[in-house]
Amino acid sequence: xxxxxxxxxxxxxxxxxxxxxxxxxxxxxxxxxxxxxxxxxxxxxxxxxxxxxxxxxxxxxxxxxxxxxxxxxxxxxxxxxxxxxxxxxxxxxxxxxxxxxxxxxxxxxxxxxxxxxxxxxxxxxxxxxxxxxxxxxxxxxxxxxxxxxxxxxxxxxxxxxxxxxxxxxxxxxxxxxxxxxxxxxxxxxxxxxxxxxxxxxxxxxxxxxxxxxxxxxxxxxxxxxxxxxxxxxxxxxxxxxxxxxxxxxxxxxxxxxxxxxxxxxxxxxxxxxxxxxxxxxxxxxxxxxxxxxxxxxxxxxxxxxxxxxxxxxxxxxxxxxxxxxxxxxxxxxxxxxxxxxxxxxxxxxxxxxxxxxxxxxxxxxxxxxxxxxxxxxxxxxxxxxxxxxxxxxxxxxxxxxxxxxxxxxxxxxxxxxxxxxxxxxxxxxxxxxxxxxxxxxxxxxxxxxxxxxxxxxxxxxxxxxxxxxx
Amino acid sequence: xxxxxxxxxxxxxxxxxxxxxxxxxxxxxxxxxxxxxxxxxxxxxxxxxxxxxxxxxxxxxxxxxxxxxxxxxxxxxxxxxxxxxxxxxxxxxxxxxxxxxxxxxxxxxxxxxxxxxxxxxxxxxxxxxxxxxxxxxxxxx
Numbered sequence: 001x002x003x004x005x006x007x008x009x010x011x012x013x014x015x016x017x018x019x020x021x022x023x024x025x026x027x028x029x030x031x032x033x034x035x036x037x038x039x040x041x042x043x044x045x046x047x048x049x050x051x052x053x054x055x056x057x058x059x060x061x062x063x064x065x066x067x068x069x070x071x072x073x074x075x076x077x078x079x080x081x082x083x084x085x086x087x088x089x090x091x092x093x094x095x096x097x098x099x100x101x102x103x104x105x106x107x108x109x110x111x112x113x114x115x116x117x118x119x120x121x122x123x124x125x126x127x128x129x130x131x132x133x134x135x136x137x138x139x140x141x142x143x144x145x146x147x148x149x150x151x152x153x154x155x156x157x158x159x160x161x162x163x164x165x166x167x168x169x170x171x172x173x174x175x176x177x178x179x180x181x182x183x184x185x186x187x188x189x190x191x192x193x194x195x196x197x198x199x200x201x202x203x204x205x206x207x208x209x210x211x212x213x214x215x216x217x218x219x220x221x222x223x224x225x226x227x228x229x230x231x232x233x234x235x236x237x238x239x240x241x242x243x244x245x246x247x248x249x250x251x252x253x254x255x256x257x258x259x260x261x262x263x264x265x266x267x268x269x270x271x272x273x274x275x276x277x278x279x280x281x282x283x284x285x286x287x288x289x290x291x292x293x294x295x296x297x298x299x300x301x302x303x304x305x306x307x308x309x310x311x312x313x314x315x316x317x318x319x320x321x322x323x324x325x326x327x328x329x330x331x332x333x334x335x336x337x338x339x340x341x342x343x344x345x346x347x348x349x350x351x352x353x354x355x356x357x358x359x360x361x362x363x364x365x366x367x368x369x370x371x372x373x374x375x376x377x378x379x380x381x382x383x384x385x386x387x388x389x390x391x392x393x394x395x396x397x398x399x400x401x402x403x404x405x406x407x408x409x410x411x412x413x414x415x416x417x418x419x420x421x422x423x424x425x426x427x428x429x430x431x432x433x434x435x436x437x438x439x440x441x442x443x444x445x446x447x448x449x450x451x452x453x454x455x456x457x458x459x460x461x462x463x464x465x466x467x468x469x470x
Numbered sequence: 471x472x473x474x475x476x477x478x479x480x481x482x483x484x485x486x487x488x489x490x491x492x493x494x495x496x497x498x499x500x501x502x503x504x505x506x507x508x509x510x511x512x513x514x515x516x517x518x519x520x521x522x523x524x525x526x527x528x529x530x531x532x533x534x535x536x537x538x539x540x541x542x543x544x545x546x547x548x549x550x551x552x553x554x555x556x557x558x559x560x561x562x563x564x565x566x567x568x569x570x571x572x573x574x575x576x577x578x579x580x581x582x583x584x585x586x587x588x589x590x591x592x593x594x595x596x597x598x599x600x601x602x603x604x605x606x607x608x609x610x611x
Contacts, residue, residue, distance in 0.1 A: 044576040045568070048534075048578050049544050130532065165477070189515060191596075192509070193510070238484045241484060245487065245488045246491050249488075252495065253498075261502050261506065265498075337543065410610050410611075419611065
């Protein structure tokens with residue numbers, strides 16, 4: 001059986017491998033930061049907290065982008081029923097992005113940040129030193145070049161082939177991603193306006209165009225593993241992304257409460273962002289509904305588990321934990337506390353980490369020449385799913401507990417206490433969070449191992465005896 | 471339901487919804503941009519403040535601190551630190567870092583000149599005067 005329908009889909013493989021590699025780096029730096037929360041001088045001054053955080057968050061962004069690009073290179077030829085426009089360009093961009101990413105991380109770790117800014121032309125165009133957009137100018141330009149080449153490559157492929165709702169929505173998300181990133185180059189010296197437009201990258205990415213990409217990837221995988229009619233799935237897809245953008249665009253206003261923008265944003269932002277859980281809830285229902293109505297029993301059970309997990313955890317992390325503090329009267333107390341950190345962790349893991357792991361779980365076996373992984377490998381992968389997902393849920397709960405105490409002691413009670421005095425009193429939760437982080441690392445290690453596990457010879461015979469129904 | 475609510479109908483609702491939301495968002499942004507000067511007091515954006523913001527960014531202060539609640543949650547909020555501590559304290563504080571107390575969170579030493587310290591203070595003072603709808607709830611940030 002010919003598994004890979006189009007040869008050029010193979011370019012996705014290095015993207016997925018790079019994504020997983022950078023994911024490991026992200027988690028290691030997360031553990032360093034977690035320890036710094038309780039042992040303040042850990043690794044200081046070699047890796048100060050701000051550097052570790054920059055590496056942690058930037059690696060996350062870069063590996064998710066690798067994952068999205070890999071997903072697009074894998075699914076667009078299949079959707080368009082044609083080979084990729086230029087596999088060579090895709091390979092070239094892979095190396096450019098990987099080398100630029102590696103140099104950037106090395107720069108963070110080896111050169112003082114101010115010197116890095118100096119030597120990379122930040123004085124010429126000041127863009128650095130803003131949360132998540134810390135990259136030096138050449139890296140930012142590199143991101144634009146890679147994004148444009150990528151959108152061109154994907155766009156040309158879609159243009160010459162079949163146009164499906166999935167590929168068009170994916171393309172719309174990717175174009176939006178590239179266009180909105182241009183606001184990273186706009187950094188006025190007025191902090192208030194700087195913040196206002198900074199959110200056009202950050203919020204309109206994660207609560208806007210990324211949701212299109214996520215929903216498209218999920219829809220693709222669900223069609224493949226459930227065999228449910230495309231018409232049904234694509235109709236759901238439109239409903240989900242409509243909800244996502246209608247709530248998410250004006251929902252940007254929930255970031256405009258306390259940064260100098262007019263007070264009416266408390267209403268606009270509050271009402272619309274309170275509805276932001278809806279698209280995620282629709283995704284949950286969508287995933288379960290489609291799997292329940294499946295017309296085939298796909299042998300890749302791990303991929304099905306990841307898809308269902310994405311539906312649930314994205315709703316909890318982005319939907320529920322977002323709603324928890326999105327209304328202005330609540331946010332007045334919780335803004336910029338550990339509650340924010342708790343939400344950030346579960347939302348990114350539940351939505352974007354898990355959707356990338358879903359497509360990797362589905363596509364990687366096929367890229368390696370088999371429909372699904374051996375039984376033992378799948379069992380191990382499912383163990384890693386549970387370890388990572390449950391430990392991330394606990395990280396979120398511990399940070400939420402820390403956040404509630406922090407808000408109470410620092411912002412609510414009659415004699416509010418200073419920041420560091422409060423931090424000392426919630427240490428226990430930071431220790432527990434670090435412990436949960438270690439469990440996450442174990443889960444990640446099992447995940448890596450699952451790629452190399454083979455079935456014992458006798459199990460192969462056993463599964464030969466009872467062929468899987470299709 | 472499925473006969474009435476077809477895929478193309480769903481697609482049209484999507485287009486309509488997105489265009490409407492985007493236009494509404496742009497209109498609100500336009501109004502906000504018009505109102506902002508009265509709220510951020512940009513007439514006080516001196517050369518000192520601008521240099522201060524540059525120092526704030528190139529030392530990646532936001533990697534540990536929050537400013538108007540945005541940034542990292544490892545070190546105190548600095549949007550109102552000018553009121554909480556005052557200019558002299560801020561300058562002395564930065565000069566004596568890191569404290570080197572075992573086990574405590576450490577802030578790097580940035581070797582700022584007196585002029586640069588004044589710039590940082592000017593930036594923090596300007597920031598503290600932005601109309602933030604009375605956020606943070608109290609002086610502790």
